[in-house]
């Protein structure tokens with residue numbers, strides 16, 4: 001099949017897989033999730049994604065019903081059901097489960113575990129070569145004391161509303177500010193600004209998702225000889241930046257070459273972004289190849 005979906009250990013496809021309408025993930029968006037991708041058909045940085053899933057789950061008082069070995073086994077069996085060439089995208093969702101219509105945690109049903117595996121849509125070569133356009137969104141990133149962006153929540157309305165703005169403007173991402181007016185992150189990725197040869201990204205305290213790719217870029221920078229550090233960034237910094245890029249599991253390290261239709265620098269992906277993107281891909285493939293070899 002092209003898309004394989006496992007719901008609580010039952011394998012189905014896009015037509016057959018379902019969760020009950022009384023699932024609190026559906027009713028309230030009450031759940032957490034992870035998006036992973038494979039290199040050499042190995043889920044990349046699986047341990048870090050599962051650790052973040054547990055942190056997100058803990059923040060909403062949800063107990064994951066599986067240990068890491070069981071999650072890995074279920075991902076593996078769902079992956080085996082997809083028979084298409086290339087790499088895989090994996091979405092792992094955990095919801096409060098199916099109960100009544102209230103918020104009460106007493107008599108909580110067991111959580112629902114959903115794993116969706118499909119062929120990974122690689123970023124087209126021309127998008128990598130040209131970079132993407134983004135908009136500065138009028139939608140503020142969730143206030144950390146309202147719904148902390150550190151929780152990778154199934155409730156994605158904040159992100160969806162920002163992306164509607166981006167799509168209306170023909171852009172690929174929406175850059176959001178926090179409640180203090182500082183740059184925070186994009187609707188689907190973390191944000192970096194290059195200045196004087198260093199890659200700068202807002203601190204976690206700014207109210208962002210602590211991206212697995214973002215965190216890995218600190219290691220990529222060390223390997224590529226590029227300083228990478230956290231710094232408070234403001235909208236005015238966009239005008240003076242040498243380069244901009246975003247990071248996410250699906251986008252890897254991707255140049256931003258237009259903000260609100262204005263070119264960044266000369267409008268082409270810059271040398272620091274290209275160095276980090278190249279080193280990221282090299283490390284991701286090398287690390288995954290050694291995992292694949294060890295399993296052979």
Ligand SMILES: Cc1ncc(COP(=O)(O)O)c(C=O)c1O
Pocket residue numbers: 035159185186187188189190209210211212213214247248249250
């Ligand atoms: C709001 C937001 N920030 C950042 C990211 C990037 O996170 P990661 O690198 O773990 O994929 C995502 C990915 O989905 C996201 O939704």
